[in-house]
Amino acid sequence: MNKARRNPLNLFAAHAILLTWTVVALFPVFVILINSFKTRKAIFREPLALPDADSFSLIGYQTVLRQGDFFGYFQNSMIVTVASLFFILLFGAMAAFALSEYRFRGNTLMGLYLALGIMIPIRIGTVAILEMMVALDLVNTLAALILVYTAQGLPLAVFILSEFMRGVSDDLKNAGRIDGLSEYVIFFRLVLPLVRPAMATVAVFNMIPIWNDLWFPLILAPAEETKTLTLGSQVFIGQFVTDWNAVLSALSMAILPALILYVIFSRQLIRGITSGAVK
Amino acid sequence: MTALRLEGIVKSFGKVEVLHDIDLEVAEGEFIVFVGPSGCGKSTLLRVIAGLEDATAGIIEIAGERVNHVPPAKRGIAMVFQSYALYPHLTVRDNMALGLRQAGTPKPVIAERVAEATRILHLEPYLDRRPAELSGGQRQRVAIGRAIVRQPKLFLFDEPLSNLDAALRMNTRVELADLHRRLNATMIYVTHDQIEAMTLASRIVVLRDGRIEQIGTPMQLYNDPQSQFVAGFLGAPSMNFLPGGVLGKSAETAGIRPERLRVAPDGQLRARVHHVEHLGGDTNLLVDLADGHRLTLRLFGQHEHAVGEEIGVSYDEADVYLFDAAGRRLR
Numbered sequence: 001m002n003k004a005r006r007n008p009l010n011l012f013a014a015h016a017i018l019l020t021w022t023v024v025a026l027f028p029v030f031v032i033l034i035n036s037f038k039t040r041k042a043i044f045r046e047p048l049a050l051p052d053a054d055s056f057s058l059i060g061y062q063t064v065l066r067q068g069d070f071f072g073y074f075q076n077s078m079i080v081t082v083a084s085l086f087f088i089l090l091f092g093a094m095a096a097f098a099l100s101e102y103r104f105r106g107n108t109l110m111g112l113y114l115a116l117g118i119m120i121p122i123r124i125g126t127v128a129i130l131e132m133m134v135a136l137d138l139v140n141t142l143a144a145l146i147l148v149y150t151a152q153g154l155p156l157a158v159f160i161l162s163e164f165m166r167g168v169s170d171d172l173k174n175a176g177r178i179d180g181l182s183e184y185v186i187f188f189r190l191v192l193p194l195v196r197p198a199m200a201t202v203a204v205f206n207m208i209p210i211w212n213d214l215w216f217p218l219i220l221a222p223a224e225e226t227k228t229l230t231l232g233s234q235v236f237i238g239q240f241v242t243d244w245n246a247v248l249s250a251l252s253m254a255i256l257p258a259l260i261l262y263v264i265f266s267r268q269l270i271r272g273i274t275s276g277a278v279k
Numbered sequence: 280m281t282a283l284r285l286e287g288i289v290k291s292f293g294k295v296e297v298l299h300d301i302d303l304e305v306a307e308g309e310f311i312v313f314v315g316p317s318g319c320g321k322s323t324l325l326r327v328i329a330g331l332e333d334a335t336a337g338i339i340e341i342a343g344e345r346v347n348h349v350p351p352a353k354r355g356i357a358m359v360f361q362s363y364a365l366y367p368h369l370t371v372r373d374n375m376a377l378g379l380r381q382a383g384t385p386k387p388v389i390a391e392r393v394a395e396a397t398r399i400l401h402l403e404p405y406l407d408r409r410p411a412e413l414s415g416g417q418r419q420r421v422a423i424g425r426a427i428v429r430q431p432k433l434f435l436f437d438e439p440l441s442n443l444d445a446a447l448r449m450n451t452r453v454e455l456a457d458l459h460r461r462l463n464a465t466m467i468y469v470t471h472d473q474i475e476a477m478t479l480a481s482r483i484v485v486l487r488d489g490r491i492e493q494i495g496t497p498m499q500l501y502n503d504p505q506s507q508f509v510a511g512f513l514g515a516p517s518m519n520f521l522p523g524g525v526l527g528k529s530a531e532t533a534g535i536r537p538e539r540l541r542v543a544p545d546g547q548l549r550a551r552v553h554h555v556e557h558l559g560g561d562t563n564l565l566v567d568l569a570d571g572h573r574l575t576l577r578l579f580g581q582h583e584h585a586v587g588e589e590i591g592v593s594y595d596e597a598d599v600y601l602f603d604a605a606g607r608r609l610r
């Protein structure tokens with residue numbers, strides 16, 4: 001270990017900065033959580049106070065669970081997020097493998113075309129997408145959302161994964177070919193495990209925006225049975241009155257699954273982010 | 280019988296042609312070494328033979344059978360790579376067995392062949408380990424084992440010793456030579472290291488910029504190089520080259536091997552000692568001629584010479600090689 005890192009002053013400064021940042025980042029989450037357990041009056045009287053015997057109330061959670069099909073929304077969000085991530089990773093990795101492994105006419109052009117999607121937001125095409133979904137009779141289905149999110153996530157996924165796949169040893173793939181492994185086995189058994197950190201990175205970067213998205217559920221799948229959690233929570237926010245207890249409770253419950261998925265991916269994610277730096 | 284025949288092999292990547300019209304015949308049981316500087320196309324040629332790259336033009340025959348359109352796994356070859364290329368998720372045993380399993384070999388046969396390779400390569404203690412738990416030398420032995428179990432018609436090695444340290448490289452070199460004698464198999468071995476080429480090969484193929492420069496036994500190439508390139512590439516320290524005029528010749532370039540030069544007070548050349556390398560067994564002397572040309576002398580045994588000392592250097596006329604301006608040998 002080098003000297004600078006052992007120096008107690010530096011150590012202290014580094015921890016102070018990191019702790020400050022952690023507090024700043026966690027503060028809004030903390031406020032949401034404590035206020036979701038308080039009465040409406042208490043929320044407005046002292047928003048930063050912890051719930052006590054006087055102010056404690058589960059009214060928000062009761063409202064959420066009573067009004068609307070909260071578990072249905074929850075399930076919809078989960079299905080859409082997990083399915084989208086699955087397809088983004090599967091098709092992204094396949095396209096990345098083709099681009100990085102095979103020489104064919106138009107390879108570079110195809111890579112550029114796919115990368116273009118990183119710079120152009122998919123929402124520009126909302127009207128066309130809606131028309132397409134109407135024509136396909138997919139409005140008010142979860143499939144519509146999954147398709148759109150998969151398309152939205154693919155460009156970055158292909159970009160990141162093809163960079164990583166170029167780093168996988170050619171010799172290893174060639175050894176597999178000489179041993180008679182098919183290209184599919186080489187892809188799934190040899191290459192994919194070696195780019196797992198990059199896949200986790202892609203998954204995390206895509207997961208939060210999909211989970212939180214309001215735009216496409218509102219436009220493509222606003223029906224009661226296809227509402228996602230974010231859209232479902234909107235019933236508590238009115239133009240004139242907002243049921244803050246319910247909003248805060250819904251938000252608190254919405255954080256959980258994202259948190260769980262994040263914990264699953266994060267170990268790999270950290271390896272993905274630092275792999276270039278420490279290898 | 281012919282183990283491998285190449286005829287008119289050309290390989291281009293896009294517009295760049297990296298192999299030009301390669302012809303080669305390898306007899307069964309030969310140990311052929313492709314040698315040449317980095318980037319001359321040795322690996323590409325080996326990959327073309329293996330079927331990992333398609334030849335742009337030309338014919339490839341393995342054991343008398345044309346294999347241009349046969350996939351690598353069906354060509355009857357095995358390959359050992361510089362980076363070992365072991366499957367990271369499999370144990371040593373499974374690394375060796377995978378190819379046979381893919382080919383549908385019966386289980387008892389697989390077990391028998393893996394056991395045999397394990398014994399030859401002394402891999403018994405490591406059979407259940409994964410590659411990450413092995414040292415570089417052990418990994419390379421597993422890679423060789425993976426090739427042996429296939430019982431190929433042709434072994435292909437792509438710089439298998441380059442990632443090993445010097446002591447291990449020497450040992451593994453001897454093991455490879457033993458293996459060749461024992462299996463009596465045909466081997467093609469790629470290296471940029473002329474010592475590996477000289478020590479292992481029954482015949483050396485010298486490649487330069489995607490062309491075959493010369494083919495011959497190590498001693499043929501050493502004693503009778505056809506070009507300045509081959510003369511300079513084989514032998515260490517490498518051959519001294521001087522303008523022909525310095526040795527009183529009309530040829531463009533004259534070459535003489537360091538081990539053919541002697542220190543003699545009445546030698547044909549006068550020189551000043553620039554640097555002395557004591558290797559114990561031999562002594563390398565770097566000397567400057569009056570006109571600024573530098574020569575290397577390789578003296579056997581230990582010799583004391585002071586830097587700056589004036590010495591005479593002698594040689595036999597028969598040891599002088601002459602080359603024209605294009606680097607071709609003049610006889």
Ligand SMILES: Nc1ncnc2c1ncn2[C@@H]1O[C@H](COP(=O)(O)OP(=O)(O)O)[C@@H](O)[C@H]1O
Pocket residue numbers: 292297315316317318319320321322323324
């Ligand atoms: N896949 C490839 N695409 C384009 N050029 C390549 C490719 N593989 C090798 N080359 C080029 O072919 C030449 C020979 O490479 P290689 O056979 O690896 O040389 P060596 O093994 O003798 O060092 C080099 O100039 C290299 O840049």
Ligand SMILES: [Mg+2]
Pocket residue numbers: 321322323438
């Ligand atoms: Mg090479």
